[in-house]
Amino acid sequence: MKRSVLKIIKRHIIPALLAAGIFMLLGPGSPARAADEYNCLMCHKHRYSGRIDENGKRWNYNVDEFLYNHSVHRSIECRDCHSDIKRIPHDPVTQNVNCGNQCHIKPPFAQEKFSHEKLIGIYNQSAHGIEPQDSEELKNAKPFCKYCHLNPMYTQISEKTVLFKESLQRCFNCHPQRGVIQAYRHMAHRLRKKTSRSSQKIVQLCSTCHGDVALMKKLNVSERALTAVESYNRSIHGKLVRLGSQKAANCISCHASNALHDIYKKDDPRATIYKDNIAKTCSQCHEKTNSAFINIAVHPSAEHEGNPIIYLVSIFFRVVLYGATFSMVGLMLFETFGRWTNGIKLILINGTSWRGQSKRRSKKRK
Secondary structure (H helix, E strand, O other): OOHHHHHHHHHHHHHHHHHHHHHHHHHOHHHHHHOOOOOOOOHHOOOOOEEOOOOEEEEOOOOOOOHHHHHHHOOOOHHOOOOOOOOOOOOOOOOOOOOOEEEEOOOOOOOHHHHHHHHHHHHHOOOOOOOOOOOHHHHHHOOOOOHHHHEEEEEEHHHHOOOOOHHHHHOOOOOOOHHHHHHHHHHHHHHHEOOOOOOHHHHHHHHHHHHHHHHHHOOOOOOOHOOOHHHHHHHHHHHHHHOOOOOOOHHHHHHHOOOOOOOOOOOOOOOOOHHHHHHHHHHOOOOOHHHHHHHHOOOOOOOOOOOOOHHHHHHHHHHHHHHHHHHHHHHHHHHHHHHHHHEEEEEOOOOEEOOOOOOOHHHHOO
């Protein structure tokens, strides 16, 4: 009996255990988890964790473990961003996250740890950056990092839709150009995965502030800036974007370069919409540009000042539209009045119909 048991163990159980061990060592590993060295999710994974502060505002402390593990920040340690936390469990958080901190990740072929500091420097010099002379209302109205950026998840896309040249230019925003070919091969996931917004979402995001006319009036923007969103939606670019086009120009296409954060006022020589830079900006999509082409209003408005042709054409079409409409309505009323005086009545039962005998016909018969 003992010998038979030993034979079964040697022939079947031991080989099965060895195979299982080899499979665990050489087989496919489990999906990568977020860098949670200090086990922050032990508390923050609970869905309804949070508190209500002294002003009655509810703060949600929950971090969805699945979403975070599939997001762009999944490899970043929590304390890389929350650098003011020195011990676990931690004291109440009193400092905002500084996106310019250096992360513990070191990009390939780079000598320094990764940081968004370069882009933040560009942002601080842009029209959205806070300046010392800004009022408190203007400071609060300007968008900060987390107003536009969340922690997006990667989504699969077709390689045919990837713009290789544009993607490589965006790599230069964070990665040094030296050795960028090798780095580009290493970052091949950018060819298959996408995190950036669609043109429709970009317009929607920018419109949350620039489409708020009441807010823009408080900030004393120009009359033309007040109608920027409305005039864009009326333009050929805006109409194509609303119809689903991803090639038509959105807000970022014209107002920023590949750095994305370098949005300046139109009178700033660094601005992509500065008078000397408009031709280069338009040539990104339009091959043939000249002085007449770049003078076409991208944000068209039916005003005489600055747009005399559009103003006159809009008046012409208004006259045609309202003239034709009122002429048809007037003709219908005139015909109705004539029939009514002739003894024919309009009956509105199950549709419209004219009933009655014409007075003219009855006179002719007599």
